[in-house]
Amino acid sequence: MFITRRVEFSASHVCRKQDLDEAANRALYGAAANPNGHGHNYWLEVTLEGDPDPVTGMVFDLKELKDILNREVIEAMDHRFLNYEVPPFDRVVPTVENVAVEIWRRLAPRFSGNVKLARVRLYETEDLFVDYSGE
Amino acid sequence: MTLTRRYRFSASHRLHAPSLAASENARIYGKCNNPYGHGHDYVLEVSVRGPLDEATGRIVDLDSLDGLVRAEVLDAFDHRNLNLDAPGFGDVVPTTENLAIEIRRRLATAWDRAFPAGAPELDRIRIQETKRNIFELA
Numbered sequence: 001m002f003i004t005r006r007v008e009f010s011a012s013h014v015c016r017k018q019d020l021d022e023a024a025n026r027a028l029y030g031a032a033a034n035p036n037g038h039g040h041n042y043w044l045e046v047t048l049e050g051d052p053d054p055v056t057g058m059v060f061d062l063k064e065l066k067d068i069l070n071r072e073v074i075e076a077m078d079h080r081f082l083n084y085e086v087p088p089f090d091r092v093v094p095t096v097e098n099v100a101v102e103i104w105r106r107l108a109p110r111f112s113g114n115v116k117l118a119r120v121r122l123y124e125t126e127d128l129f130v131d132y133s134g135e
Numbered sequence: 136m137t138l139t140r141r142y143r144f145s146a147s148h149r150l151h152a153p154s155l156a157a158s159e160n161a162r163i164y165g166k167c168n169n170p171y172g173h174g175h176d177y178v179l180e181v182s183v184r185g186p187l188d189e190a191t192g193r194i195v196d197l198d199s200l201d202g203l204v205r206a207e208v209l210d211a212f213d214h215r216n217l218n219l220d221a222p223g224f225g226d227v228v229p230t231t232e233n234l235a236i237e238i239r240r241r242l243a244t245a246w247d248r249a250f251p252a253g254a255p256e257l258d259r260i261r262i263q264e265t266k267r268n269i270f271e272l273a
Contacts, residue, residue, distance in 0.1 A: 017190075017191075028191055028193075028196075030197070092192065093191070093192040095191075095192035096138075097136060097138065097187055097192055097193055098187075098192040101136075101187065127140060127142070128138070128139070128140055128141070128197075129138070129139050130137065130138045130139070130194075131136065131139070132136045135136070
């Protein structure tokens with residue numbers, strides 16, 4: 001069975017590579033390359049896979065999941081400028097793809113045994129999202 | 136990894152199969168058979184699958200994807216009458232099933248040349264005709 005919890009965080013970022021010039025960055029990232037950055041209201045959906053515990057009837061304690069998401073994602077990224085405040089985005093371009101990979105990397109080790117992280121879906125805007133399952 | 140981009144277009148259509156009698160059309164399509172047609176605000180999701188390009192942090196060039204969808208879908212269908220103005224229908228009933236097939240075909244035909252730097256895989260398309268009716272085609 002899959003269970004999904006949704007959380008929201010707001011952050012700013014800029015998508016540019018230091019080793020490319022202005023024109024190349026514009027071509028690659030468009031307006032997202034604006035040097036002073038811009039922000040989004042990110043929506044994150046975290047999906048776990050497991051069987052309900054025969055005693056509790058739960059796949060995973062949702063309060064514990066909430067705490068994990070708060071600790072690993074919200075406290076780290078909410079109301080932050082990703083490039084300046086959240087490693088590894090000082091050296092990795094914080095595209096929505098890379099932010100999803102980083103969230104997966106932070107969350108995956110928190111689940112073991114009968115429950116595993118199945119998917120993260122990260123919305124950068126209502127009209128753009130990525131799904132990542134570790135590959 | 137998959138990346139999904141959402142687009143919107145508005146169009147009108149009438150569901151009417153020319154090979155069937157008027158009474159059959161009325162029975163099968165109900166209100167959608169109204170002779171003057173009706174319209175929807177369609178929401179199209181295009182999902183692409185590919186490996187992450189470590190250099191750019193992207194799996195697809197979004198400008199290329201947007202340009203492809205604009206040229207092949209939005210320019211063709213937005214604010215059109217699907218039966219009368221849009222390519223690909225004619226005698227084909229513009230149900231959203233058939234619209235999905237036509238959009239998938241148009242995207243697939245233009246796909247490779249739209250991504251000169253390397254094309255990701257077209258994973259699936261999903262069309263909301265209304266919030267209650269959703270059609271998905273892999």
